[in-house]
Structures are given as C-alpha cells and as structure tokens.
Amino acid sequence: xxxxxxxxxxxxxxxxxxxxxxxxxxxxxxxxxxxxxxxxxxxxxxxxxxxxxxxxxxxxxxxxxxxxxxxxxxxxxxxxxxxxxxxxxxxxxxxxxxxxxxxxxxxxxxxxx
Numbered sequence: 001x002x003x004x005x006x007x008x009x010x011x012x013x014x015x016x017x018x019x020x021x022x023x024x025x026x027x028x029x030x031x032x033x034x035x036x037x038x039x040x041x042x043x044x045x046x047x048x049x050x051x052x053x054x055x056x057x058x059x060x061x062x063x064x065x066x067x068x069x070x071x072x073x074x075x076x077x078x079x080x081x082x083x084x085x086x087x088x089x090x091x092x093x094x095x096x097x098x099x100x101x102x103x104x105x106x107x108x109x110x111x112x113x
Contacts, residue, residue: 004015007024016024074086081089 003018005018005021006013007016007021008014074090077086077090077093079089080086081092084092
C-alpha cells in the first residue's frame, strides 16, 4: 500500500501522504456541507426579508389611509377655537354632538345604540 497519493490543486498534481489526503478530503466535505447550509440560510433570510417587507408595505399603506382620514377629519374643523388645537376642537365637537344625540334619544351613555 502506497503512503503517497496524488492530489490535484489547480493545474498541478502533488503526491502527498495518504493521512494528509484523507484529512483534506474530510475538510473538503465539511466545507461543502457548510456552503450548502450557508446557501439555505441565505435563502431563508431572503424569504423572511420578503415576507416582512410585504407586511411593512401593507402597514405603510394602512398608515397612509389612516393619516388621510385623520387629516380629512381635522381639516373639517373650519373654526379653530382659541387655546385649542384643531384636534381638540374636533374632539370637543364630536363629544358635544354625541351627548346631544344620546340625551335627545333618551339612551344611556354607556354602550347602547
């Protein structure tokens, strides 16, 4: 049994000890396994990234719609009262109107419609 085996690196063939050749083969196999695991991790990361990017885009659209609706409501306040923000004025208007509706209809203040 020969103690030396040929191994090709690039365009050159070397004769090396069979124990070293066996070690190199094992390391080469380990490197291939790690490269495959790395590819899988990269693919999983890309999938997760795409998933969360889609969710964030959907949330951005939802936020945009809510901002539009809020601004529409706030800008409906034509007369901003002194010492009140448009938000506070709009809220006060809504609360006052709701109280009038509830009291006028004789319904309780909590939860009944």
